[in-house]
Ligand SMILES: O=C(O)CCC(=O)C(=O)O
C-alpha cells in the first residue's frame with residue numbers, strides 16, 4: 122500500500138529507532154523484558170528444536186491501542202524518540218485500518234462500515250519490532266515459521282536494505298514479497314477470512330533468514346475487540362455461500378456440552394466459570410469458557426477439541 126499517509130522519512134525514522142533499540146546492550150534491552158501479561162515487552166521467539174526448524178529472531182511487542190492498554194513500563198526510553206515515533210505510528214495505523222476495512226467491505230458490495238462495526242471501536246493494535254540476525258544456516262533455520270496471522274489485517278514495514286525476507290504462499294507455491302521504499306505491506310489475517318465468510322483468505326507466510334545481513338521489520342497486528350465473537354457478515358451468507366465459520370458460543374447448548382470439562386482434567390473443557398457467592402460484597406463470575414491444553418502437544422486431548430466449527434482445531 123502506497124499513499125497511506127505516512128511520509129517515507131517517518132517510516133525511515135521508525136526503522137531507525139527500532140535498529141537503535143536492538144543495538145543497545147542486552148542489560149538495557151532487558152529493562153523492557155516481557156511484562157506480567159506475558160505478551161508486552163522484549164524477548165526472543167521460542168526456539169523449539171525437535172524435528173522443527175527454529176525461529177531466529179528477537180522481538181519487542183507493544184500494544185499501542187486502545188491507549189489505556191499500553192504498558193508504558195516496557196516501552197523503551199532509549200532511543201529517546203522511540204515513544205514519540207511509536208505514538209505517531211499508532212495514530213496513522215488507526216486511520217489506515219479504517220480506510221482499508223471500508224475498502225474491503227465496498228469491494229464485496231457490503232455497507233462501507235460492515236467490517237469496521239464487526240471489528241469494534243476498541244479493537245487492538247499490537248506492534249512487533251523484530252530483528253532477524255545473520256544466520257549461517259539459512260537452509261535450516263526460519264526467521265519465522267510458516268503461519269497465518271490471527272489479526273484481521275497486519276501492516277508490515279520491512280527493512281529496505283534487505284531485498285528478501287518475507288514470503289507468502291499462494292497455490293502451494295512460495296513468493297517473495299518485494300520491498301518497495303515508502304510502501305507498507307498489508308497481510309490479511311484469520312479474522313478477515315472469518316468476517317468475509319472465506320472470500321478473503323488468511324495468507325500463509327514465512328520469514329527466511331539470511332547469512333549476509335540482519336533484517337529488521339515492524340509489524341502491526343489489528344485485531345477485533347476481544348468481547349466481539351466475530352463471525353461472517355450476514356449478507357455474505359446464503360444458500361450458495363453457506364456459513365463457513367460459526368460462533369462457538371452461539372452454538373446450541375447441547376452442542377457446546379459435547380465439549381464439557383472432563384472429570385479427569387477439570388481444566389480442559391467447556392463450562393461456566395465458578396459462581397462463588399459467599400461473601401456478599403464479592404462480585405460473581407458470569408461467563409462461559411472452553412479450556413484446552415495446547416502445549417506440550419502430547420498432552421492435547423484431541424478427542425475433546427471441537428469438530429465444529431470446522432476451522433476450530
Ligand atoms: O518480519 C516479517 O516480515 C513478518 C513477521 C511475521 O509474519 C509475524 O511476526 O507474524
Ligand SMILES: [Fe+2]
Pocket residue numbers: 268269270326
Ligand atoms: Fe505473520
